[in-house]
Amino acid sequence: MSRIGVWGVLATLALVLLGGFLGFVWLPQSQDPSLSPFAAWCSALGVPRTWLASASIRPEVPTSEVLLTHELLGVQDDSDRGHGATLALRCSMCHGPTGISYADSPNLAGQYAAVIYKQLHDYRSGARSSPIMTPMARTLSDLEMRQLSAYYAGLSKPAGSTLIGNAPAIIRWGAPMRNVAPCGSCHGDIDHTMASPWLKGEPQNYLRAQLMAFASGARTNDINGQMRAMVQGMTPAEIEAAARYYAGDAK
């Protein structure tokens, strides 16, 4: 190797040693002199450590046990939908024979399967409570919940409902300075995220009641408190505007 090459290699090696000393010996030990050289070296390398290890804190309110993954529902077929249709007979009183409610209960027709499955599961586990839905869900097995969600997801969305006029600011932009994301970026109009319900055409009274329940903390089955965090930053006027907009002209 030529002279310049040898010097290049030696200088680089010296730099590695100097950097290694600073990064793996001197800095970690000067920050925490109690560390042994080996522990300091491991921490600087980024070897995982157990830190802040303490017993996990149980939440004061019941929370959802559903683990949202893309494989949550697996593949659903016609037989699932058929079984679901039979099971749905007991739901039609409130949610309508075609999944469209005339009683200010949520419309289920065309709703994402993961949404329906999660809510049923949360009613059964007690993460969400309702004098009507809790006893209904208690009798359902996991398979039956999957079948019901497959059935309703396969129905057509409310046909007549269209969104009227321009979406209000809270739907389009949220409130950036209050950390409120646009409703539309999860619930439709802009985009949707997993297990967030599609809200277009849902009854206005139902939407308002749920937003108020999240705001007061009466409803707690939102993952990581996402909806509570959103609604608690919203003004009553924004809650009303969001409910009115998503309800559209649906009756």
Next chain:
Amino acid sequence: MFNARRLILAHFWIAIAAFLGALILGEWQMIVRSPLHAWVDNPEHYYRSLTAHGSAMGYVFPTLIAMGFGYAISVSALKRNLLGLRWAWVALALVVVGALAAMITVGLGRASVLYTFYPPLVGHAFYYLGIVLVVVGSWVWVVLLSLNLRAWRKEHPGVKVPLAMFANVAGAYLWAWTAVGAALEILLQILPVAFGWKTTIDAGLARVLFSWTLHAIVYFWLMPAYIAYYTIVPRAIGGRLYSDTMARFSFALFLVFAMPIGVHHLFADPMVGSGIKVMHTIFTGMVAVPTFLTVFTICASVELAARMRGGRGIIGWLGALPWKNPAMLAVAFSFVMLGLGGAGGLINMSYQLDSTVHNTQWITGHFHLIFAGAIVIMYFVIAYDLWPQLTGRALQSLSLMRLQLWLWFLGMMILTLPWHLSGLLGMPRRMAYFDYTHVATSPYAWTVIVSVLGGAMVLISGVLFVAILAKGHRTERVGVEPYRFSVALHEHATAPRALNGFAVWIALMVALTLVNYGFPIWQLSRIESTSVPAIYVGGDQ
């Protein structure tokens, strides 16, 4: 330009088309997020535009300029026809098909993930496949340059490799190794998820792999500009290169230090240890060495030219420089922007100082000042310098070129300096809209309006650049002399052996990659619990 004239011209025009489109998107983004415009109706449109702007400006435009200029150097420095001309056209076709696939996917709103990919965000597979094709095309270019140099060496045993070709191939090897990180990320992590074979992704590992590419890609963009500093500017202003050896040494150092430093993009990321971050800080600092060597050598070369033209005194020689020459003007502008951007870069690369500017508009200002400013203005010089060779016609409108360069320089300063300021005030980057009426954010408002004006100047300059080159196809044919590169002040027949080849420097580059990246990549790939569910963008709406 021997047998490669049409090939080089095609590279430049396709690059310029991508550049112009991305430039328009950039200014649109500036306007819609400024106080001059109502909030953008659908924020996704903003991110769609941002992804297209970044992908065109980051992957397509500089890659094609580097490839086209690389072929031009190969034929004119080695004075022989390009070996593998057909393969070069295949490579160009790969880049074009890849760029179109990526851009159409982004345009349809199926991959608004930004050009840095950002797993666990996952867009449509076509976007990533498009980027892969662009990279594969550029790898063909690397092989071709290497083969051309080898063929020349066989014909000229013991002769010194021309400086321009030495630097050209150094840049190509740097790119070949640099692109490996992003390629691994796309092939091993993102594509299996984009195809639906997997639904979780190790975002931490993906970010580490991307950082492998993310910093050195800037040096790949920078190489043509540095080659222009050393081998075009001294000749264009009627001077000589101060030192050929210093130039070779700088390019060798870039090869060693440009790549194993990317973790300074991950200072705020928890999955990399602090010691690794310190190492990357130190090696990032080392990049200042070839940069300062270059600044010194080029300033000395420019002073030499001034004194040859009768310049006197300590400062007085500056007046003797050919300021009406676009190359002179551009190199001065480039150095001003490189100086300011480089000083800002020293803050970004410092483990502690970085936390004050992390993810703010400062970062946007920094990389625009360096890339779109210092580097792209030299791309203009390269195009102006090569055009008569490529078209057989002279570019006649020197005053228009000067206007174009002035507009680019002033526009870029007016665009990026307010970004730096608003970044220091805490304005985050990558936001589709801001509430400028709020007391906390209202101080940003005027800076954004000023940036919009700077962006408009840059856009006008870009259009002017295209107009000058297009006009260059219609002037009268002239006899064009063979293309020449700068001659060194003391031209030696030989160069030191280590500076006439790449073996030592490539070995150091790979070894330093192992030292600086080996452990984090090994560790993250063996811990399974670090994967998170992918978030698919642009699905049904």
